[in-house]
């Protein structure tokens with residue numbers, strides 16, 4: 142007897158940008174777009190190689206909840222809703238165009254992509270009739286505030302204006318022109334024939350903290366985006382084995398603890414491999430897993446305004462970029478220190494005798510010998526420790542941190 146049980150569809154968890162797109166495709170907010178990968182549209186879906194030719198698959202959220210099935214129609218990837226996420230702050234404000242029109246038809250529709258100033262609040266309060274502030278909370282669209290910060294700031298302004306607030310997670314697609322066009326299209330869908338105002342803030346500009354904010358809005362902005370030197374910070378030391386990462390990181394951590402201004406979490410490469418990453422090898426895949434784990438923990442520390450000092454080899458550029466993204470998405474600052482001590486000096490030091498073993502072929506895939514190290518081109522500071530004292534080399538890092546307004550040691 143042959144089994145005829147249907148095979149479950151393969152699953153894929155999209156990026157935060159693609160998840161925002163999914164919500165708007167399904168709610169009708171991106172009309173006339175109803176699918177990913179329409180010709181000429183920035184609303185695309187990246188798929189792993191194993192799904193590149195799958196006829197159908199499921200999109201799941203990061204917790205594994207199936208949100209939609211996707212089928213192919215020519216080159217288009219057409220989603221059909223399975224579930225609507227019921228969680229997330231201010232979910233009740235995520236109205237589809239149909240829901241929003243049922244509630245607020247006849248209003249003036251006002252897109253908001255940053256905290257509103259007192260002048261803007263006064264101008265908007267002077268507009269006659271009902272008003273709806275449309276907070277554009279999608280991934281990367283309003284980069285000066287987090288999505289929840291933007292909604293909180295908009296709600297505070299709305300109280301003074303006498304307006305309603307809805308949240309529309311329109312994401313940035315990395316192209317200002319395309320972003321503005323999509324914003325216009327989305328607003329047209331919500332406003333239909335009602336009055337609407339143009340978008341005031343260039344969507345992808347990081348405007349920093351705006352001047353002239355009312356007290357309530359300013360307090361929300363301060364909480365959401367504290368000054369640089371109070372924000373979460375991840376100091377990421379990368380470099381060859383023996384370059385001096387741990388020594389510099391440890392010296393810095395000690396100074397910070399003596400100073401007593403901030404709490405510090407240290408995630409040293411060797412130490413992490415004995416606990417968080419126990420059992421991982423030095424294959425490319427396992428190294429990437431190791432660095433992403435470190436990055437994930439460091440980003441959570443940054444989310445709470447903490448300071449994490451991490452010092453793995455982290456030989457691959459793309460994984461370092463992933464960590465930068467995790468940290469920045471958590472509202473923290475990522476600061477990359479390349480401990481650029483040359484291989485010859487690291488090998489001369491050979492503190493643990495590993496280079497000698499690697500040269501004899503006793504340790505496979507050894508960084509710098511039989512496994513690559515991709516030199517970072519995005520380092521905030523580069524330090525070659527050859528012939529220098531620890532204090533002297535560390536001073537370069539401290540100067541760069543101070544110059545960036547991040548930390549005074």
Ligand SMILES: Nc1ncnc2c1ncn2[C@@H]1O[C@H](COP(=O)(O)OS(=O)(=O)O)[C@@H](OP(=O)(O)O)[C@H]1O
Pocket residue numbers: 381382383387410411414423427428429431432452453454455456493495504505506507508512
């Ligand atoms: N094959 C191979 N290649 C490189 N390094 C090796 C290897 N095997 C063991 N070790 C020891 O492990 C430490 C590096 O671990 P990391 O977690 O920092 O490496 S990675 O970021 O995952 O590439 C590294 O420690 P550090 O000297 O502190 O860098 C080495 O002591």
Ligand SMILES: Nc1ncnc2c1ncn2[C@@H]1O[C@H](COP(=O)(O)OP(=O)(O)O)[C@@H](O)[C@H]1O
Pocket residue numbers: 380381382383384385386387388389452480490492526527528529530531532534
């Ligand atoms: N200026 C310097 N900064 C950091 N380490 C130095 C310096 N000069 C010499 N060293 C020595 O280099 C070695 C670096 O080892 P370590 O800090 O464990 O490197 P890594 O963590 O990159 O593997 C230590 O023995 C340290 O004493």
